[in-house]
Amino acid sequence: MEKILVCLKRVVDYNVKIRIKPDETDVVTEGVKMSINPFDEIALEEALRIKESGQANEVIIVSVGPEDCQQQLRTGLAMGADRAILVEHSENTEPLTVAKLLHQIVQQEQPELILLGKQAIDDDCNQTGQMLAELCSYSQATYASKLSVGSNSLEVTREVDQGLETLEIDLPAIVTVDLRLNDPRYVKLPDIMKAKKKSLDVINPNDLKISMDPFFKVISVTAPPPRESGIKLSDAGELFDALKAKGLVD
Amino acid sequence: MHIDLPENAKKWTSIAEGFLGETMPWEVEAEMNEGKLPEKIDAEHRQMAIDLGLSSMDIPKSYGGQELSILEQVVVWEVLGRGTNALTWCFSEPQSWMLDACDDAQIKSYILPLMDGTRHECYAITEPESGSEVHVDTSADKVENGYRINGEKWFVTGANHADFFFIQAKVFDGKENLGDALFFLDMETEGIELVRTPLFSHTFDSHHPIYKFNDVFIPQKNLIGSEADGMRYTRSWFRRERLMIAARCCGAAARLIEEATDFAKQRNIQGEPLSERQGIQFMLADSVTELWAARLMLYETAKAHDRGDDLKSLHYRCSAVKLFASEMANEVADRVVQIFGGRGYMREYTAERFYRELRVDRIWEGTSEIQRTIIARGLINKGLKNL
Secondary structure (H helix, E strand, O other): OOOOEOOOEEEEEOOOOOOOOOOOEEEEOOOOOOEEOHHHHHHHHHHHHHHHHHOOOOOEEEEEEOHHHHHHHHHHHHOOEEEEEEEEEOOOOOOHHHHHHHOOOOOOOOOOOEEEEOOOOOOOOOOOHHHHHHHOOOOEEEEEEEEEEOEEEEEEEEEEEOEEEEEEEEEEEEEEEOOOOOOOOOOOOHHHHHHHOOOEEEEEEEHHOOOOOOOOOOOOOOOOOOOOOOOOOOOHHHHHHHHOOOOOOO | OOOOOOHHHHHHHHHHHHHHHHHHHHHHEEEEEEEEOHHHHHHHHHHHHHHHOOOHOOOOOOHHOOOOOOHHHHHHHHHOOOOOOOOHHOOOOOHHHHEEEEOHHHHHHHHHHHHHOOOOOOEEOOOOOOOOOOOOOOOEEEEEEEEEEEEEEOOOOOOHHEEEEEEEEEEEOOOEEEEEEEEHHHOOHHHHHHEEEOOOOOOOOOOOEEEEEEEEEEEHHHOOOOOOOHHHHHHHHHHHHHHHHHHHHHHHHHHHHHHHHHHHHHHHHHOOEEEHOOOHHHHHHHHHHHHHHHHHHHHHHHHHHHHOOHHHHHHHHHHHHHHHHHHHHHHHHHHHHHHHHHHHHHHOOOHHHHHHHHHHOOOOOHHHHHHHHHHHHHHHHHOOOHH
């Protein structure tokens, strides 16, 4: 195939302990390490492996977010993507808006395959891929843990509640990827420096004629209650009695 | 503030900047978690530093090092000094004096493994009854095939990540004192007691615990150089450390000045930027001037090392640079906290962190007062033109 498009979201790094703003409007992101959403990183790794096996010619990465998203796109370029596109928007974005913006990019670029994470680890929406597939009228497979490219189709193994499901879908297609698909490569610092020469286009969402008005209003963001300390019991009988007293077993 | 530097120094500046750029986004996370980063991130940073050659800057090419000039090392540490929470000091850095002092077996088992990160050292020099004057009470009694060490060491920097000590002790043959010596001592040796790990002003992952040595046996092969060489190596180590402290202080001051300037330009007070207030301008202008002076002293002293000036006179000059740069950086940090106001007192702001972290630079590797006595002794004994 000619092109693979990979969508990357900038999120708080998964190693960071999340703190809530005192006014409970959002989590603290100022001075916090931000990274590529880990599921999206797996999607990019898969795209690069397909390209390196000679089954694709170009890997393009795209992100929607503030100017600082360029850092994550540079990391993606250092991993091996050929070029990057940033749709710059400083406010929070919602899945449908992102899907509409990505749809415009898909129309411009006409990729045969679109890869993205099954969800982002910040809002856990798990919607953008499915919405984008609908807007593009591409075939779709979600939660991929294995992917092989055929001449004009894909074989995708999906992680579902019952176990594994294997589908064959036609290209062009959208695949959202799960955790076990691959182990993304480690980016070395000199590669990040070299990646500065690669192309990174910045697009204004107004030029794509998509309304950025939100559909939702966040009322409050609160931390989960702190975990209470447990009690020590001497044997299984006591455990059973304790659970029974709490009404957790009959 | 332009100071012309050779091409290779510029190249190493940009290598160090790349590393700094990777560690800086983690500073607040480290600050909020007692200085610690997730192990995976910490390991990635250490590997990155090693891959870039930062752990082998002072080591000759024949041993696989970078063989950088002192000037080049100074510019690297100046850049790394811009980072807080010691995130840019996550690697061990063997020094060329160690290669002069150690025999081949010691180089192979202790020094070279520091370079690739397979071993980590710590320094047991300071004692409860002594400080900057480096007076040693820990004893090393000569016994068959080695020494028995007894004593207490304070501020054993980096011991929580180390697997061996450089330990300094007074060697006795019976009652006769033979002088101070340096030894390698493996962490797992019997008789080493971790007394406690005090908390300090800064939030660093590298701790400074107190250790007691109770009849600890050190084999003869772990003696570094001869039995009276301890102080000589400690001095050459101090010279280098003092220069690198000065370098880090210059880097820290530069970041503080830049952040304070950006803040003052954005913050509006009664309709005009804070940067338009003369009170703020004077603080920034003094900071720039003092930083400039410190950098010029620093680079000139580094170049003097590279051109091979007299070691004794370099010792005085290193003291003067360390004294001036550490006092300057603390003064700058104090002003910058003031410019940031309430924000300057918040731990998530660089100014607050540096305000605490830089304080020790006026104390370790010789307090400002010790540096002054060294400089004065040089002046009195040798005269101004020979310093």
